[in-house]
Amino acid sequence: MPFFRSVEDAEARLGAAKYIADRRIATAVYLADQLEKPILVEGPAGVGKTELAKTLAYVTGCELIRMQCYEGLDEAKALYEWEYPKQLLYTQILRDKIGEVVAGAGSLSEAVERLAVQEDAFFSERFLLARPLLQAIRSPKRTVLLIDEVDRAEAEFEAFLLELLSDFQVSVPELGTLRAREVPLVILTSNNAREMTDALKRRCLHLHIDFPTAERELEIVRQRLPGIAAKLSAQVVAVVQAVRALDLKKRPSVSETLDWARALVVLNAGELDEALARETLNLILKYEGDVERTEEKLGEIVTAARAKA
Numbered sequence: 001m002p003f004f005r006s007v008e009d010a011e012a013r014l015g016a017a018k019y020i021a022d023r024r025i026a027t028a029v030y031l032a033d034q035l036e037k038p039i040l041v042e043g044p045a046g047v048g049k050t051e052l053a054k055t056l057a058y059v060t061g062c063e064l065i066r067m068q069c070y071e072g073l074d075e076a077k078a079l080y081e082w083e084y085p086k087q088l089l090y091t092q093i094l095r096d097k098i099g100e101v102v103a104g105a106g107s108l109s110e111a112v113e114r115l116a117v118q119e120d121a122f123f124s125e126r127f128l129l130a131r132p133l134l135q136a137i138r139s140p141k142r143t144v145l146l147i148d149e150v151d152r153a154e155a156e157f158e159a160f161l162l163e164l165l166s167d168f169q170v171s172v173p174e175l176g177t178l179r180a181r182e183v184p185l186v187i188l189t190s191n192n193a194r195e196m197t198d199a200l201k202r203r204c205l206h207l208h209i210d211f212p213t214a215e216r217e218l219e220i221v222r223q224r225l226p227g228i229a230a231k232l233s234a235q236v237v238a239v240v241q242a243v244r245a246l247d248l249k250k251r252p253s254v255s256e257t258l259d260w261a262r263a264l265v266v267l268n269a270g271e272l273d274e275a276l277a278r279e280t281l282n283l284i285l286k287y288e289g290d291v292e293r294t295e296e297k298l299g300e301i302v303t304a305a306r307a308k309a
């Protein structure tokens with residue numbers, strides 16, 4: 001059963017959960033749901049890539065299964081591994097029983113043969129440690145699977161993901177093929193640390209989330225900080241939007257806009273002036289060079305923002 005009735009339904013339900021989607025985001029979500037295709041979300045840091053998956057889980061009532069990618073991530077950490085310490089513990093406790101099984105064996109190889117017959121007992125579900133991808137496949141209910149920051153993992157891992165994302169099944173040699181009962185809603189995110197392969201892109205719906213327009217950003221701030229003064233929120237957004245247009249090493253993201261607005265509320269500011277902006281600029285800019293560059297223009301930017309708001 002699909003989760004969403006239409007693009008509008010997706011947009012409205014995300015919005016009700018305080019995720020302000022635009023038409024493109026809502027369309028990607030609706031199509032991913034209908035076509036059972038993963039979404040590859042790319043874009044700068046802090047624009048709501050991870051939050052989209054979290055909100056989707058929330059609005060659909062699904063469990064969120066999150067796999068954080070990193071350099072060196074491999075199948076054992078992503079899919080499953082055998083729980084070796086537990087297997088070892090069982091062999092210790094069952095030492096006498098194992099003794100009985102091999103008792104009277106004429107040779108070492110005969111003893112090994114006799115033990116091998118019992119092998120299934122140790123390579124059963126009981127000792128299988130399911131990692132996020134297997135959890136998503138085995139879940140009896142549909143889940144939201146977030147494969148976060150996939151660009152941090154190596155290309156080899158991407159190749160392995162491809163297989164999984166095309167048929168949602170995996171083979172565990174000792175147990176056979178496991179096929180997803182319900183295809184999860186999959187969100188992959190990337191910060192463009194490296195380019196994803198064409199093969200991966202082909203299997204996914206592609207969604208680029210950029211910095212929001214002023215209108216959408218203002219709505220995000222007002223949704224997330226309902227108590228904020230109308231004038232202050234409009235000024236904050238106008239300043240951030242102008243700062244983003246400067247030539248900076250790291251442009252402020254939505255999460256920084258929210259941090260700044262929150263800080264100004266804590267400081268009991270009803271509106272933003274140049275002095276206050278200067279004192280709190282470190283909330284949106286994280287490099288000294290960026291702060292200096294912005295300070296040169298700050299007077300103009302704040303005046304324009306106050307006029308606009």
Ligand SMILES: Nc1ncnc2c1ncn2[C@@H]1O[C@H](COP(=O)(O)OP(=O)(O)OP(=O)(O)O)[C@@H](O)[C@H]1O
Nearest residue numbers: 018019020044045046047048049050051220254255
């Ligand atoms: N469209 C949106 N609606 C509501 N809140 C948003 C939206 N976009 C971003 N946010 C806010 O910005 C914060 C940061 O978003 P998120 O962590 O999803 O960024 P990201 O794109 O995953 O960044 P990174 O690449 O650094 O992981 C969220 O916690 C949320 O509060």
Ligand SMILES: [Mg+2]
Nearest residue numbers: 049050051189
């Ligand atoms: Mg993220």
